[in-house]
Amino acid sequence: MSSRIYQDFAMLEPHWSEIRRPYRKVVFTNGCFDILHAGHVTYLEEARALGDFLVLGLNSDASVSRLKGPKRPLNLFEDRATVLAGLRAIDLVVGFEEDTPYALIGGVRPDILVKGGDWSPDQIVGSDLVSARGGEVRSLVLCEGRSTTGLVERVIERYGSG
Secondary structure, eight states: OOTTEESSHHHHHHHHHHHHTTOSOEEEEEEOOSSOOHHHHHHHHHHHTTSSEEEEEEEOHHHHHHHHOTTOOSSOHHHHHHHHHTSTTOSEEEEEOSSSOHHHHHHHOOSEEEEETTSOGGGSTTHHHHHHTTOEEEEEOOOTTOOHHHHHHHHHHHHOOO
């Protein structure tokens, strides 16, 4: 795995202070990112533009399965992390096993916490942690018609569930 990818915060923690030091505004977002699509890339670029360094919390395979169902993820953690770490918008990918990144957000201590527009700022997991430290919580506009679930449904519709 790339030096920009950490399986979990326990692996990142010994290095985090040194990595974080030169950056004024660290942005954090998270998700499953099972099949990367244009909506994801647009969202991640917008999130990165809010600060100097973007940390992406990536759900583990078990976490994705609990959240999305037993047939997911379609791409395993290592593959999802590798693709995401290759995007210019993302500076660091760190995995988490839980269903939410609450503990990870507590460890990363971002200056800005970001989620997609389907979440209002007060509903975003970890908003209390970031706000309590004087940070900012943002909900970005979603790209209409772009979702992994929609993409999977279109593939099944065209090619069957085979």
